[in-house]
Amino acid sequence: MNSFWLIATGFxxxxxxxxxxxxxxxxxxxxxxxxxxxxxxxxxxxACGLVVMLSKLAFMGWxxxxxxxxxxxxxxxxALATSLWPVIFWLVALRGAPSVRMAAAISxxxxxxxxxxxxxxxxxHSTAEVVAGAALGTLVSASFLRLQWHRQLRVRTPRWLAxxxxxxxxxLIVGRPAPTQYVLEKLxxxxxxxxxxxxxxxxxxxREPTRGPA
Numbered sequence: 360m361n362s363f364w365l366i367a368t369g370f371x372x373x374x375x376x377x378x379x380x381x382x383x384x385x386x387x388x389x390x391x392x393x394x395x396x397x398x399x400x401x402x403x404x405x406a407c408g409l410v411v412m413l414s415k416l417a418f419m420g421w422x423x424x425x426x427x428x429x430x431x432x433x434x435x436x437x438a439l440a441t442s443l444w445p446v447i448f449w450l451v452a453l454r455g456a457p458s459v460r461m462a463a464a465i466s467x468x469x470x471x472x473x474x475x476x477x478x479x480x481x482x483x484h485s486t487a488e489v490v491a492g493a494a495l496g497t498l499v500s501a502s503f504l505r506l507q508w509h510r511q512l513r514v515r516t517p518r519w520l521a522x523x524x525x526x527x528x529x530x531l532i533v534g535r536p537a538p539t540q541y542v543l544e545k546l547x548x549x550x551x552x553x554x555x556x557x558x559x560x561x562x563x564x565x566r567e568p569t570r571g572p573a
Contacts, residue, residue: 364480371436371474420551429485434492437475441496444471
């Protein structure tokens, strides 16, 4: 059963979603008429990634979290998935009727929530972290769709771009998660001047981070 959840959770891995989000930005930036949408997308998705990163650094470097809610930072998989998948589904259905586009976006949110559930099934995140990630990502995707909903967007799909959007699937085929967590751990240790990153076990046992040599 773990292999099933590992496949599902791979669709929320940053190694897959960050290139896909970049592809969406390029897709929207091709035509002059959709470039404002590209700017909106980059700003909103970038803000989501920044909030997730800061929450993780704050915890791993300084132990800023919630013992009561078992919260160590936003679930990155869930936040990125709920940011991106509804937008991708909506763009794919862009030429359809408003009801079709709405159904596509809702399907994207459903798929993203399922990815969040996979994080719980794999016991990687707590419920609070997944719910917080879903709320953050939904705020991003809903804001983007709200900004674009009544605009007459016409998006072309060149063959080279379609291929580029498919390339992130190679990360799933290879089955290697992006080293994002490892990089953030190293960065947190360096920034906070500690010997090792703060962990969930430290939080639950109320242990302080061990400081490195001055």
